[in-house]
Amino acid sequence: MKKFLHMIGELKTWGCLSFTGALCIYSFIDFLTGGEYIRHTLVWQMLALCGCISLLQYIFFSGQVLKRPSYFLRLAVFCGLTLALCCGFAWAFRWFPLENAGAWASFAVIFFLAFLVFTLGFEIYFRAVGKKYDALLGRWRAGEKDREK
Numbered sequence: 001m002k003k004f005l006h007m008i009g010e011l012k013t014w015g016c017l018s019f020t021g022a023l024c025i026y027s028f029i030d031f032l033t034g035g036e037y038i039r040h041t042l043v044w045q046m047l048a049l050c051g052c053i054s055l056l057q058y059i060f061f062s063g064q065v066l067k068r069p070s071y072f073l074r075l076a077v078f079c080g081l082t083l084a085l086c087c088g089f090a091w092a093f094r095w096f097p098l099e100n101a102g103a104w105a106s107f108a109v110i111f112f113l114a115f116l117v118f119t120l121g122f123e124i125y126f127r128a129v130g131k132k133y134d135a136l137l138g139r140w141r142a143g144e145k146d147r148e149k
Contacts, residue, residue, distance in 0.1 A: 010062060015054035018118075022046045025114055042093075049089050053082055079115055086111055 023038070023046060030038060059065045060078040069077075087107075090096065096103040 007058065007062075007064065011054050011058055014057050015050050018053050018057075019047055019050040021114070021118060022050055025110070029110065042095075045089060045093050049086065052085055056081055056085070075119065082115070083108075083111055 023043070026042070026046065027038065056078060060074045066074060090107060091098060096107065
């Protein structure tokens with residue numbers, strides 16, 4: 001039960017991050033294109049999409065499900081599945097005219113830019129946290145050596 005609750009906590013955190021990011025990106029694009037508001041149905045669609053993406057993120061990056069594949073392979077497969085999921089939502093909910101190739105191209109460019117920004121953001125965050133913990137571990141080890149003397 002403890003492991004299950006931990007998983008739910010991770011999913012909730014990742015879901016909140018992706019949902020907030022998705023709405024910020026959509027709001028920015030809506031603002032640039034002269035939109036005045038976000039439809040409440042779109043908010044629910046984004047929530048469902050972000051829930052699915054968070055589940056994929058847990059599978060690929062938590063270390064609880066997939067442990068052996070390289071980081072690059074996990075990132076590449078995750079990107080492909082996420083793109084397919086986003087395209088599926090765009091098609092199912094008619095986010096833009098489906099026959100418009102320019103709209104699909106814009107969608108793909110925005111997806112890859114957002115994916116790149118989020119990937120770099122997580123990479124920078126985890127490197128900073130890793131350095132912090134390495135420093136703390138170094139101080140702890142130095143303290144252990146001092147206690148041994």
